[in-house]
Amino acid sequence: MPRTELRESSWTPEERAEFNRRRRGRNLLLLAALAGFSVLVYAIAIVKLHEYGQMW
Numbered sequence: 001m002p003r004t005e006l007r008e009s010s011w012t013p014e015e016r017a018e019f020n021r022r023r024r025g026r027n028l029l030l031l032a033a034l035a036g037f038s039v040l041v042y043a044i045a046i047v048k049l050h051e052y053g054q055m056w
Contacts, residue, residue: 011019 009016
């Protein structure tokens with residue numbers, strides 16, 4: 001594997017702030033999507049278990 005060299009970033013503080021702002025937005029969107037998927041799977045499991053009489 002080739003070695004990477006650390007060097008000073010050529011980004012301005014404004015570019016760095018914009019990058020961090022966009023990354024935070026993407027991370028929050030991904031978190032919301034994963035949470036929504038988890039709730040959907042949980043709800044389907046609850047409905048199926050209740051439907052087949054294995055719960056309550």
